[in-house]
Amino acid sequence: MKSKAKQNLSLLLFVAPALIVYLLFKLIPAISGMFYAMTDWNGFYQDFQFVGFANFGEIFTDKPFWHSVWFTLKFVVVNLLLSNGAALALAYYIESIRKGKSFFRTAYYLPNMISGVISGYMWMFIFTKVLYYFADNWGWAFLDHSWIGDPNYSFIAIVIVSAWNSCGYLMIIYIAALQGVSPQYIEAAQLDGGNGWQIFWKVVFPMIRHALTICIFWSLNNGFQMFDTVYTLTGGGPGRATQTVALNIFEEAFQGNIRYGYATAKSTVLFLIVFSITLLQLRFMKMQEEEL
Amino acid sequence: MKKWMALLLTVIMVMCSFGAAMAEEKTAELNIMMSSANLMEQWQDFCDQFAAKVLAEQNIKVKINLEMPASGQYDSVLQARLNGGDAPDVYMIHCNNLNVYTKANYTTDLTQEAFTAQLFESVRKTVTLEDGKVYAAPLENQAWGVLYNKEIFEECGLKTPDTLTELKAACETLKAKGYTPFMLAFQEQWVPQLMTALTLGGKVSGELPDWVDRMYKDEGSYEEVREIFDVIQLIMANGTKRAMEEGSEAGAADFAMGAAAMFVQGTWAEGSVMTANPDMKVGVMPLPINDNPGCTMLNMATSSVLCVYPKSTEKELALQFINYIYDEEVSSQLFQACTYNPVAACHTYEPSQCVASAAEFLAAGRAYEELVLPSAVTDEQGKLLQELYVGTVTVDEIITRLDAAFQNANKLN
Known part of the structure; x- marks a missing residue:
């Protein structure tokens, strides 16, 4: 009994640094944020009043907010499919080649090491200068679109940058999972005459379901909080056409009427949305994993 | 033995006097935040000039941190810093917001500062609030x-x-x-x-x-x-x-x-x-x-103005900096380099094409x-x-x- 307590204590000590950081920078601000959500604090004056749930009531009629929720949902779905699809394909490809594995792994992972802000500015240059250069000088007219100004094309631009940025990270998780698949199963399937697609879909894919759960969880979480790439690429514009929820909250807190309390109420709602969706996703995917 | 003692005492005395001289040179840090990224070079030069002046006249080694966030993000960054207890000692705002910042107690009354006497009356009016006090130093009036x-x-x-x-x-x-x-x-x-x-x-x-x-x-x-x-x-x-x-x-x-x-x-x-x-x-x-x-x-507008954070730990230095902007010897050079319009009597330079x-x-x-x-x-x-x-x-x-x-x-x- 004593040794178990000791073991727990040592485990706790190991996680303590991360736990303290998490408590200080995530949990405590989140809880205090919920308090501010019930005030009319503008984040500027030192005094404020308690307004109860008035801020939450106002959210229901806030059109720009719901527009940003809809835009974020669209972004999350498309980005999730694209980045996970590409990451899985890359991981499967890299694992199947014999030479240059580490080179490709590093090369595809590199974009993930660049922050969203930097990659946003980099791609901004590509979308506003490089593509037009090709269109104007090489006659590639299909690139001659307003990649930042037209809401439809800027959605594509945002998804491209975001998927490019996150793909490498997801790829590493898929690679780790693929390495855990015993080659015996694949050999057995090959002997049974299965083709490449069948082997992947019927043998490999079910065995990496746990990685899929993690990657989808990560993509959902990240997607709903999308800020940096959109901020640097389009600034949420034109107007509010490409405004994500995080950007809408930022605008509410720091621009215009600077309503910090109301913005925190919105972020509480965003938290509830993300929390319920990821909870559902985890439940659903865990159930499927167990079925296997 | 006596010789050794004398030598030792001399060394100690020299070191003490050197130490005392070292102790006299104070150090200070001044944080300045502005939203004029296109004028970074001009302001950096001016800050260096100010630091050299303070070192020469008061023997204070000032480290000036000049921050210039992009104009699109400037207000958010400034507000976050003011709220987060990490306020810059001197910061730029748009003149239209002077009332709001003053109401929130983020500005210092500058009425008694020497520079205010230099300002043109029409410009002085734009940085004077209803209570008749000057709360900012005007830069851009165009x-x-x-x-x-x-x-x-x-x-x-x-x-x-x-x-x-x-x-x-x-x-x-x-x-x-x-x-x-x-x-x-x-x-x-x-x-x-x-x-x-x-x-x-x-x-x-x-x-x-x-x-x-x-x-x-x-x-x-x-x-x-x-x-x-x-x-x-x-x-x-x-x-x-x-x-x-x-x-x-x-x-x-x-x-x-x-x-x-x-x-x-x-x-x-x-x-x-x-x-x-x-x-x-x-x-x-x-x-x-x-x-x-x-x-x-x-x-016709006064747009950029500089304010001094009232709880600044280097308030005295911040006020000196503000006054130095309108110093007869250097002000014209700064305003001309930044293509600002003349706002004070000390500005005797040839106006830019636009002006x-x-x-x-x-x-x-x-x-x-x-x-x-x-x-x-x-x-x-x-x-x-x-x-x-x-x-x-x-x-x-x-x-x-x-x-x-x-x-x-x-x-x-």
């Missing part, structure tokens, strides 16, 4: 409108238009000669917003002087100033392509290289224009709104004081003009949304 390329205008035989009809004709002439009339750089929302600032200012000052007061009482509407969108749409229809992909700095550079004949930008962009093309002949003209020349006026050009209109009394609208409304104007440009909103919708934004701002403030 009469601004539309920048135009004098050489292109001369070549096409054009004079600055006084009415909308004349502006339309000028656009046609420019196009016939192969020039694009307007430079459009709408990537950042504050740039298209300048069009509403100018058109509203002209229309309201010329024909509807009580409009702003009524708007603050929820008794006015943008419907009354609907005609401002005529000229805005004219500019959009006669502008350079790919406006949403063009940032303000790139726009200034392209304008300097002759991409368009006119650019709706303040005189603060003159520095960027002249850097891109030092030989450019640039002028300032008012933007016509309708066919009433009485509405065609320049916008000289604007002076003609000022002399004729063709200028109005900038309208002060809630910042939520000006932000909304910028956003809506971007949307108008890409065609996702109509003028009717803009009017409805701006009325709502104004009423909402009234309700909240």
